[in-house]
Amino acid sequence: MRPVYIxxxxxxxxxSVASAIALAYLRNKLGSKSIAKVIGPLNRETRFVLDYFKVPAPSYLNDVKMQICDVEYLKNSxxxxxDSIQMVYNRMKELGLTAIPIVNDSKVLTGYVSLENIMDFLIKSKSKLKxxxxxxxxxxxATIINNSASNFEGNLVYNQESSVNENDIVVINNNVDKFLNKNMKLLIIADNKPLNNKQKKLIVQKNINVIVSPYDILKISKKIILTNFINNIKLTPNPKTVNINSxxxxxxLLSKKANYNNYPIIKDNNVCLGVLKLSDIRNYEKKKVILVDHNNYEQSIDGLEEAEILEIFDHHNLGNxxxxxxxxxxxxxxxxxxxxxxxxYKKERIVPPSQIAGLMLSAILSDTLLLSSPTTTDVDIKAVKELAKIAGxxxxxYGMKMLRAASSIKGLSMSELINQDFKTYTVSNNVYGISVITSMDFDVISQDMDKYIERLNEMSKKDFKGVLLFITDVLMQGSYVIYNKGSEELLKTAFNLKSIKEGQFLEGVISRKKQILPALLKELEK
Structure with a gap:
């Protein structure tokens, strides 16, 4: 079963991180293989929480775009x-292929052989065998009468006693005694011709390699060429391949340009995994995902439109x-x-382990600013009390410790601070970037106010209609705002201000979801 990414x-x-981990744990407990992932760098607060409860950070997931590994290709093909030409032909026929990869003992791709290559060899090479x-x-x-060798290479000779030499592979249907007196690599006797005791004794004494076939000499001449190693054929040395992670x-796009019917599938170090038939490219299974804490394309992973969304858990406004x-x-x-x-968890009557309870507790305390945010509900308060008891x-x-860890900006660059909780929103085809961070160090940030303004102006010229940075101070119960040039009127009307300046303190404004975003969107959508 393929895993579901959360x-x-x-x-x-x-x-977002704690919810992903907690939901993955619950689903695994219920028998659905699930893996928590992150799609961006962890902030300081989240790292503190994971370290505190000794929970490993989820690994990074770059995208959920469709890959060749999601397509139903012919594995181990x-x-x-x-292998003999006969074996290769049978394998190609079984798989419905017109060409097939050739590999060495380590399964490294060494070439590619087509039916056309095989036909060309059979027409031109009838006198030699390897x-x-x-x-x-x-x-x-055939039946083995005597053998002292496993590999044979030489010229094929048919019933020609006079031209036999020690490197020949001889096929006969009469005069066995005469040929037993010759030196050759291998003697093949047609028509299941019986050997008497004297002949058998001589074969053993001279250690002659002998096999007997039920086929007549004409049929042997047609079939024996098919015993050649496939490597004897002139192969395509560097076929057009496709990496399993492509x-x-x-x-x-490649298939339209190359115009082949079959493509060898490889992984790192050119190890071959199988073949993708062009006729099978519509047989695929999309990556399965569950989204938590968002339901907006701009905020989600790259390639989401190519994945199968199974569920969404969120507490924000409806996205797109x-x-x-x-x-x-x-x-x-x-x-x-x-x-x-x-x-x-409660509906499934499953009590989370203390570490998972600690993560969910941290998430609620973080988003509600220790239950002081206007977004806080009685359900959140009850959950916090129950989870705190389970987490011990x-x-x-604990919440104050967590917020102090989150609010410290020591060691953070300007870009890291802006992008710590940066989200984009599209309104009337205009894109706005809004960052909301929690910090009690606005006095430190304000020392570089001009640099922050310059950075936001650069971002707005390149990608955004407006870029706003809100610094929420839990103790002060409000947020400071820094913004790009051109966003003054938006902020003034959104927050009902007569005037505004960079670093303005917005008293009582501490929630992105219930205060900052609704006020801005209401003004933008007019």
């Missing part, structure tokens, strides 16, 4: 360099993500996505 938004905060005893016995349905859309099939969409007006995830912590004392 992840939050591109600027992972404690709620290759042949060895020492094979082994196993292939000869298999193709000619993007599906890139392969479609759509699906082709009905899905389970659990979106509620609570303070944190983790509150919703915890409710799922005093949520007020």
């Amino acid at each position: 992840f939050g938004h591109k600027s992972p905060d404690t709620d 290759f042949v060895s360099r020492t 094979t082994n005893l196993k292939h000869l016995v298999s193709v000619l349905e 993007y599906y859309t890139d392969f479609l 993500i759509g699906t082709t099939m009905p899905i389970y969409f659990n979106c509620r007006p609570v303070g944190s996505t983790a509150t919703i995830i915890y409710d799922s 912590v005093d949520y007020k004392q």
Whole structure:
């Protein structure tokens, strides 16, 4: 069973990361293989939380675009360099291929052979043979009388006693005694011609390699060439290959240019995994994902439109993500996505382990600013008290530790601080960037105010209509705002201000979801 990936938004905060981990744990407990992932760098607060409860950070997921590994290709569809032509042809026929990869003992791709290559060889090469005893016995349905060698290479001679030399492979249907007195690599006797005791004794004494086939000499002459190693054929040395991790859309472009029917699938070090038939490119399985703490394309992972969304758990306003099939969409007006995830535990009557409870507790405390945000509901408060008991912590004392860890900006660059919780929103075809961070160090930030303004102006000229940075101070119960040139009027009207300046303190404004975003969107959508 392929796993389901669970992840939050591109600027992972404690709620998105903790919710992903907690939901993955619950689903695995219920028998659905799930893996929590992150799609951006962790902020300081989230790292503190994970370290505190000794939970490993989820690994990074770059995108969920369709890849060749998602397509139903023919696995292990290759042949060895020492397989016979007959074996290779049978394998190609079985798989419905017109060409097949050739690999060495380490499964490294060494070439590519087509039916056309095989036909060309069979027409031109009828007098030489390079094979082994196993292939000869298999193709000619032969019985071994005596053998002292496993590999044979030489010229083919048919019933010509006078021209036999020690490097020949001789095929006869009469005069056995005469040929037993000759030196040769291998003697093949046709028509299942019986040997008397004297002949058998001589064969053993002279250690002659002898096999007997039921086929007549004409049929042997036609079939024996098929015992040649496939490597005897002139192969295509550097076929057009496709890496197992290549993007599906890139392969479609390649296939239009190359115009082949079959493509060897390789992984690192040119190890061959199989073959992709062009006729099978529509047989694929999309990556399965569950989104937490967002439901907006701009905030989500690259390639989401190529994945199958199974569920969404969120507590924000409805975004622009759509699906082709009905899905389970659990979106509620609570303070944190983790509150919703915890409710799922309760419905399943599963008590989370202390570490997972600690993560969900941290997520709710973080998003509700220690239950002081206007987004806080009675459901959040109840969840916090229950989770704190399971985690074995005093949520007020622990919450202050967590917020202090989150609010410190020591060692953070300007870009790291701006992007710590940066989200984009599209309104009337205009893109706005809004960053909301929690810090009690605005006095430190204000020392570089001009640099922050310059950076926001650069971002607005390049990608955004407006870029706003809100620095929320929990103790002051408000937020400072720094903005790009051109956003003054938006902020003044959105927050009902007569005037505004860079670094303005907005008293009582501490929630992105219930205060900052609704006020801005209401003004932008006029």
